[in-house]
Amino acid sequence: MTDSAFNRRTFLTLSGGAALAAGLSACTGGGASDAPTNTGSKELRLFTYEDNSTIDLLKAQIKQFDTQNGTTTTVDSLPGSGAAVYPDKLRTELLGGTGPDVWRIWGGQIGAPFVKAKQAMDLSAYYDKYGWASKLNPAAVSGMTFEGLKGGLPYIALGIGAWYNKAAFAKAGVTAPPTSYEELEEANARILASGVTPLGTAGKYGWHVMRLYEYLLEVSAGPELHDKLLTGAESWDRPEVVTAFTNFKKWQDQKWIPEGAIGLDPADVELWYVQGKTAYTITGPWTEAQGIQAGGKKSADFGVFPFPTGHEPARHSGFVEGYMINAKAGNPDMAAALLDFLIKPETQKAMNITASIVAGAEPDQATLPLSYEWSQGSGKQPFYTIQDQAFPKKQADQYFAIQSDVLQGKTNPAEAAKQMQVVIKGWQK
């Protein structure tokens, strides 16, 4: 903090109304309150974004934890909000001074601001106490580690693959999932010729169409260069990036993605493959329970395969979700105990977690055969960070804007690569 730095209390004191204004901070959404969020040592509040298919399973497990520990835990959920909305609601709650004790959050650059602002607690002591690092997938732990600080506990790691409608593939004469990028393009052409849009994706919020572009970048750049691009260690103004943008435009021009995809809502489009309007989508294992089965369909009529990259290791994009503890939690020890409970294999199994990072908590093969198949195959492969977690929100939005311009023909691929380098340089300043 510099000499000219203020904190909220200083400002309020100077404005001559510290006591009154401290009480008003909840009304104004001003700076963080100094008051603990929870003075009741046995009361916790958990904030999440579970939807109707999973919230009751979570609540049942929380109830069990409460019974064991004599606690009362309130569970609040903002279902279906996604990374575009949920963090805003969480931020508003925290600014109001009454934030949750524990909250679920995405890793990478979505969770980072809460750690940077010291709203989330450093969990290093609890990692040691519970031995979390030895129980969990190291890649997932790194997704919840921010500049060396363990700001969150990973809960699941989700890999993105191609989830397809077998009938649509069969109708198009695609007899097996493609194993190379060339085969994938060939399959797209066949599927389109059969009267079905191949890939169901949408870009209203940027992050869904982004999954296609990041895959194309993995194909053209390969794992090592791709990782360097994401950290800014290599310039984006290079042929591999231009190739990825060129292919990206090609997917739209060839009508391999829905018309006007960039303006469509992913919530509407992602499940078109279940209805047969598209042949496949680019998503994670949650789609089996929340898409296929929730739509009254059988898993046997669908399949999943990794997008072929032609590189070793054969990576897919993926992201981590986890929990953070409020730095002002009234009872951080109890909050940590709750997190430890949530990552126990039996708890995860009871919640039908399809992408557990805990050994012994794989999806149930009988009820979620496709998720199980993914977890035993591609799910074991390394993943690269999904790009709305790789970049801070502002840079991610600039990135999506460039992608949007490429798809609309307003920017050519070579210019897009140059513009992206400018974005990355701006971020690194």
Add this chain to the structure above:
Amino acid sequence: MITGRTRHGSGLVAWAFAAPALLAYFLFLVYPAMSSLWFSFTDWDGLSATYNVVGLDNYTNMPNDPVVIQAAINNLIWAVVTVVVPVVLGLALAVALNGKVRGKPILRLLFYTPAVLPLVAVASIWGWLYNPQYGAINAFLRAIGLDSLAQPWLGQDSTALGATMVAAIWLRVGFPMLLYLAALQGISQELYEAATVDGAGRWQQFWHITMPGLRPAHYVVIALSVIDSFKVFDLIYAMTYGGPGTATQVMGTWMYFNVFQYNQAGYGTAIAVVITVVAVAVSIPYVRSQTKEHAA
């Protein structure tokens, strides 16, 4: 005879009655507004407990932000289109419905209904209508052989803002219509009868009787519509999320993105201050007209 003491006493009583409302006003409007003004001079990220004072940096940086320029232009286009079109249509509908029309109550209800619908529902409805592949608008165009006019309405920069404004117009026609209808009831029929006797046609009656008679209503309708147009946020946010890219960003959404998503609360609140100043500036004629009328 009223003594000074009595006047003083009644003044205190008046203040006592006004106090609760004043207190609420200061707590929930003045204090937050002043806080926002203060934060616009800081680099607060919106989450941290500390921040630095940066003076006018947030304001001087605005002209260098291409999205602010784009948002300001979009706001201006939005303000003109979504004020002029609904007001003109609302006036036309009010005049039409003020005459002898069958099913008048049903028609009024029909035209006013969009104004009471939740905005998120409106955004969803229009989002479906605009769907490039399955939406009713493109389906209709294709059905009548105008395939070439079928567009990804919300998926390209060239049409996204216009498409959103159509939804806004549909939403906002009912409000001026209702106010004008109420004002039309206040114009004496005798004036029209006298004008008819004098040989004035319908158009002349409209210009020389109806329009002057609606002057107070014009102030209210236009001022509130203009203020409303500068505050636009929800419809854009729900329909396009400011996209594609940043094509439909307006000052309200750009303020929101900066405060709540980019951890630039200082800069975002500076944008909010600018929006407020503009909205206040355009509402001054309305306030002055109301003050004059009250004084008269």
